[in-house]
Amino acid sequence: xxxxxxxxxxxxxxxxxxxxxxxxxxxxxxxxxxxxxxxxxxxxxxxxxxxxxxxxxxxxxxxxxxxxxxxxxxxxxxxxxxxxxxxxxxxxxxxxxxxxxxxxxxxxxxxxxxxxxxxxxxxxxxxxxxxxxxxxxxxxxxxxxxxxxxxxxxxxxxxxxxxxxxxxxxxxxxxxxxxxxxxxxxxxxxxxxxxxxxxxxxxxxxxxxxxxxxxxxxxxxxxxxxxxxxxxxxxxxxxxxxxxxxxxxxxxxxxxxxxxxxxxxxxxxxxxxxxxxxxxxxxxxxxxxxxxxxxxxxxxxxxxxxxxxxxxxxxxxxxxxxxxxxxxxxx
Amino acid sequence: xxxxxxxxxxxxxxxxxxxxxxxxxxxxxxxxxxxxxxxxxxxxxxxxxxxxxxxxxxxxxxxxxxxxxxxxxxxxxxxxxxxxxxxxxxxxxxxxxxxxxxxxxxxxxxxxxxxxxxxxxxxxxxxxxxxxxxxxxxxxxxxxxxxxxxxxxxxxxxxxxxxxxxxxxxxxxxxxxxxxxxxxxxxxxxxxxxxxxxxxxxxxxxxxxxxxxxxxxxxxxxxxxxxxxxxxxxxxxxxxxxxxxxxxxxxxxxxxxxxxxxxxxxxxxxxxxxxxxxxxxxxxxxxxxxxxxxxxxxxxxxxxxxxxxxxxxxxxxxxxxxxxxxxxxxx
Numbered sequence: 001x002x003x004x005x006x007x008x009x010x011x012x013x014x015x016x017x018x019x020x021x022x023x024x025x026x027x028x029x030x031x032x033x034x035x036x037x038x039x040x041x042x043x044x045x046x047x048x049x050x051x052x053x054x055x056x057x058x059x060x061x062x063x064x065x066x067x068x069x070x071x072x073x074x075x076x077x078x079x080x081x082x083x084x085x086x087x088x089x090x091x092x093x094x095x096x097x098x099x100x101x102x103x104x105x106x107x108x109x110x111x112x113x114x115x116x117x118x119x120x121x122x123x124x125x126x127x128x129x130x131x132x133x134x135x136x137x138x139x140x141x142x143x144x145x146x147x148x149x150x151x152x153x154x155x156x157x158x159x160x161x162x163x164x165x166x167x168x169x170x171x172x173x174x175x176x177x178x179x180x181x182x183x184x185x186x187x188x189x190x191x192x193x194x195x196x197x198x199x200x201x202x203x204x205x206x207x208x209x210x211x212x213x214x215x216x217x218x219x220x221x222x223x224x225x226x227x228x229x230x231x232x233x234x235x236x237x238x239x240x241x242x243x244x245x246x247x248x249x250x251x252x253x254x255x256x257x258x259x260x261x262x263x264x265x266x267x268x269x270x271x272x273x274x275x276x277x278x279x280x281x282x283x284x285x286x287x288x289x290x291x292x293x294x295x296x297x298x299x300x301x302x303x304x305x306x307x308x309x310x311x312x313x314x315x316x317x318x319x320x321x322x323x324x325x326x327x328x329x330x331x
Numbered sequence: 332x333x334x335x336x337x338x339x340x341x342x343x344x345x346x347x348x349x350x351x352x353x354x355x356x357x358x359x360x361x362x363x364x365x366x367x368x369x370x371x372x373x374x375x376x377x378x379x380x381x382x383x384x385x386x387x388x389x390x391x392x393x394x395x396x397x398x399x400x401x402x403x404x405x406x407x408x409x410x411x412x413x414x415x416x417x418x419x420x421x422x423x424x425x426x427x428x429x430x431x432x433x434x435x436x437x438x439x440x441x442x443x444x445x446x447x448x449x450x451x452x453x454x455x456x457x458x459x460x461x462x463x464x465x466x467x468x469x470x471x472x473x474x475x476x477x478x479x480x481x482x483x484x485x486x487x488x489x490x491x492x493x494x495x496x497x498x499x500x501x502x503x504x505x506x507x508x509x510x511x512x513x514x515x516x517x518x519x520x521x522x523x524x525x526x527x528x529x530x531x532x533x534x535x536x537x538x539x540x541x542x543x544x545x546x547x548x549x550x551x552x553x554x555x556x557x558x559x560x561x562x563x564x565x566x567x568x569x570x571x572x573x574x575x576x577x578x579x580x581x582x583x584x585x586x587x588x589x590x591x592x593x594x595x596x597x598x599x600x601x602x603x604x605x606x607x608x609x610x611x612x613x614x615x616x617x618x619x620x621x622x623x624x625x626x627x628x629x630x631x632x633x634x635x636x637x638x639x640x641x642x643x644x645x646x647x648x649x650x651x652x653x654x655x656x657x658x659x660x661x662x
Contacts (some may be wrong), residue, residue, distance in 0.1 A: 018422075020649075049425060054648070055424070056387055057387065057388035057389070057422060058387045086418055087419050088418050091388060095385035098381075098385045099384075099385055113418075157350070317385070317388065
C-alpha cells in the first residue's frame with residue numbers, strides 16, 4: 001500500500017436518480033427492455049416523466065454510487081463529474097460531499113441541465129433505466145487534475161462515459177496521468193450496448209495495458225469478447241487485462257487475476273427490493289479490498305456484501321454503514 | 332353524499348422533503364427539538380443542508396400528503412399550493428399530478444425558490460423538520476377558485492399556512508366559498524406553535540362555525556384550549572366545532588362528534604421506520620371515511636390504517652395502494 005491521499009478516485013456521470021414503481025405493462029407499452037439502460041434526450045425525458053408515477057429523487061450515477069460505497073467502507077474516495085448550476089446539481093453535490101467524498105468539479109452554467117435517470121422499478125425488483133445525460137456528458141479534460149490522479153491509489157472509470165466525446169477525452173487524460181504515476185486503473189464496462197459501440201477501441205486500450213482491473217457483468221463481458229459463454233469471454237479478456245471481475249447476479253461473481261480463478265457466492269438477503277446499484281456496490285467492495293491489498297478472494301466477498309445491502313432498499317447507495325457488514329474482512 | 336367533482340380539496344404548503352438520517356447528537360448540537368417543525372430562512376436552509384447527511388427527495392407538505400392518501404384510497408382529490416418555476420417545483424407538480432390529483436395552481440417566477448423541508452430522522456424513527464417555505468408562503472387569494480371549492484365535498488386546510496399573511500387570506504377566501512356552497516371545512520392545527528401564535532383568531536373562526544372538522548394531536552389541542560389534558564381540551568373545543576379529531580400517537584385516536592365520543596386503537600405495525608406523515612395520513616383516512624359517509628368510528632379506523640402504512644417506510648406518502656389495507660371499510 002502506498003501513502004496516497006485517496007484510495008479510489010472515480011470519473012463518472014453525475015446523475016440524480018428519479019425512482020418510481022412501474023408495472024410490466026408500463027414497460028411493454030413504452031417498448032422498454034427490462035433491466036437495460038437507454039439514453040434519452042430532454043424531450044423524451046420530459047414526456048416519460050409525465051407518464052410515470054411519483055418519484056423519489058436520490059443521487060446516483062454508477063461511479064458515484066461506487067465511491068459512496070467505498071466511503072461507507074471507511075476508505076478515502078474522490079469523484080470527478082459534471083453538474084449544471086441548478087437544483088439537481090446542488091442536490092448531487094451535497095449528497096456526495098456529505099459522504100466525505102472529495103468532489104471539486106465546478107458546476108457549469110453552459111452545459112444544459114444536470115443529468116437525471118428515470119428508474120422504473122418493476123414488482124420483481126428489476127430496474128429499467130432511462131438516462132438524460134445533460135450536463136454529465138459535457139465533462140471535459142479540464143476537469144481532470146493529473147496531480148489528483150497521481151495522488152490516488154486506484155483510478156476508477158465508468159464505461160457509460162466512454163460514449164460521449166468530451167468525457168472520453170477526459171478519461172484518456174486521466175489514464176495517462178495514472179500510467180505516469182503508478183496509479184492502478186479500474187474500468188467498468190457499464191452496459192453491453194456501450195461495449196458494442198466501442199469494442200475496437202476498448203480492446204486497444206486493454207492491449208496497451210492501460211487497464212489493470214476490469215469490471216463487467218455476464219452480458220457485458222460476452223459482448224466484449226463476442227463469446228456466448230461468460231467464462232470463455234472472461235478468459236479471452238484476461239489475456240490482456242491482469243484482473244477481470246465478472247458479476248453474475250444471484251450466482252455471485254468470479255475473478256480471473258494473474259492466471260488464477262476466484263469465486264464468491266452472492267450474500268444471502270432477506271428481501272429483494274430494488275436491484276439498482278448492485279453492480280456499482282459490488283465494484284465498491286472489490287475496490288476497497290484491492291486498495292487494502294486483501295487479494296481477489298476477499299475482495300470478491302467484500303463486493304458481494306456491499307451489493308447485498310444496496311438491493312434490499314430503494315436507491316443505489318448504501319443506507320447502512322457498510323463497515324458493520326464487512327466484519328473482520330477489512331481488518 | 333353529494334355529486335361533486337372532488338371529494339377533498341386541500342390547500343397547503345407545496346414542499347419537497349429532503350430526508351436524511353441523523354443522530355441525537357446532531358439534533359443536540361443544532362439545538363433542535365426532536366419531533367418539532369421549525370421555519371428557517373434560505374440562509375439557514377443552506378447552512379443546515381451543508382451540515383446534514385445525504386438526502387432522499389420526496390414530495391411532502393402536510394396537506395399534500397393528506398390528498399395523496401385520499402387519492403390512494405380511491406377518492407377524488409384536488410390541491411392548491413404555490414410552487415416556484417424551478418426543478419423542485421417540477422418534481423412536486425409531477426408527483427402530485429401523477430397520483431391523479433387535480434393540481435392547477437400556476438408556478439410563479441416571482442416568488443423565490445420552491446419550498447423544501449429538511450427532515451432529520453433519528454434512530455428512534457422520530458422526524459424533526461426544518462422548513463424553508465420559500466414560494467409556498469406566497470400562495471395568494473388569486474390561487475383560490477370559488478367554483479372549485481364549491482365543487483368539493485370537503486375543503487381541507489393546513490394550519491401551517493395560517494402563519495403567513497397571503498395564504499391566510501387565500502384560506503379565508505376558500506372558507507367563505509365553502510360556506511356559501513355547503514362544502515364542509517376541515518382544518519388541521521399542524522403545530523402547537525402555530526396554535527400559540529394564532530389562538531385568538533382560530534377560536535373566533537370556530538365560534539363563527541366556519542370549521543366543521545378539526546384535526547389536532549394532543550400537544551396542539553392542549554395548546555389551543557390551554558388545558559393540560561387532551562380530553563378536557565377536546566371537550567372545550569367541541570363546544571364550538573362539530574367534530575374534533577385528536578391523534579395520540581401509538582395510543583390511537585379519538586373523536587368528539589356531535590355530542591358523542593369515539594375512539595380507535597393504533598394499527599399494529601411490523602417495524603417503525605419514519606413517523607413523517609403519520610398525522611397527515613391519519614387525516615386522509617378520516618376524510619375519506621367522512622366523504623363516504625361512514626361515520627366517525629369507521630373514519631377513525633381508516634385513519635389508523637392509513638397512518639400505519641406510512642410510518643413503516645421513509646417518506647410521508649403511501650407507497651402501497653391503501654385500498655388493499657382498507658378492506659371492506661370503504662365498501
